[in-house]
Amino acid sequence: MDFLADPQIWISLFTLTALEIVLGIDNVIFISILAGKLPVAQQDKARKTGLMLALVTRILLLCSITWVMSLTKVLFTLPVMDVPVTGKSLILLAGGLFLIGKSVMEIHEKLEGADGHATSTLGKVSFNGVIFQILLLDIVFSLDSVITAVGMANQLWVMIVAVIIALGVMLAFAGAVSDFVNKHPTLKMLALSFLILIGVMLVGDSLGHHIPKGYIYFSMAFAFGVEMLNLRLRAKAKPVELHQPYR
Template structure:
């Protein structure tokens, strides 16, 4: 138990936990938006299931560190762009394209839907399809989260503890975040725009063009701050109403 007296252990745990929470914010937003398409009585269950799947995915990947790190090995070189293609880059590319495509479809549905019906003509999302979509994005976000954890801590228990604490915090506030976003449609559009930005970042990373996350998070924080000022100034005005998926 002497390792518990090492201040470096606690510093790495606190730092990693904070980073995991920051990295998980976009995951929570995406889960909230997807869950928001379900009937009201299924939304909380979908959010909780999605976050629990994220927790399981992260722990499984942490316990398979050797395999995770092997994803950074070069599989082949893309001749056109001279880019080294790895398992990680393939996952980031697929996940980034999925995130961009899904976010654009959500924006189109909210703004171009007719008479409250989804443009695709579907009768709303099913619980199973929503969970599958959440799981696919969990894998992408978990990979980034796990590689960050491996790079910051040496002890497996520190990584797992940080992930569990971070997911616990997100689970506790997921409902509040979801309700707040759903009450303010402009914030939902802003959140979807953020997800497109994150998708572009993932695609860029997969092609060897790293975009510092500090720029991404700063732009998000600045845009969010401006929107909060707008909401405060226009609190008495009639809010914008977006189309809702057909139930």
């Protein structure tokens, strides 16, 4: 038990937990938006299931550290762009493109629907389908999170405890985040725009053009702050209604 007296252990645990929470915010937003497409009675179950899948995925990846780190090995090089391609870059590319495409379709559906009607997704959205989409993005977000954890801590148990604490915090606040986003349609549009930005960042990273996450998170925080001011100004006005097939 002497390792518990090591301050470096606690510093790495605290720092890694904070980073895992920050890295998981976009995951929570995406899960909340996808769960919002389901009937109200199933939304909380979908959010909790999605976050539990994220927890299981991250722990399994952490227990397969050797395999995870092998994803950074160069498989081949693109001859035209002279960009090395790794297993990680392929996953990030696929995840980024999926995130961009899904977010754009969500924005179009919320604003336009099919021929301007709100019933465009009626009967087409299932609980299992939403969970499957959440699982795909969990893999992408978890990969980045796990590689960050491996780079910051040496002990496996520290990484796992940090991930569990972070997912516990996100699980506790997922409902409040989802309700807040769904209550304010403009925030939902902003959240979807953030996801497009994150998708572009993933695609850029996969092609060797790294975009510092600090710039991304600062721009997101600034835009969110401006939108919160707008919400206060529009508090007495009736918000615009987006298409909600299940209400």
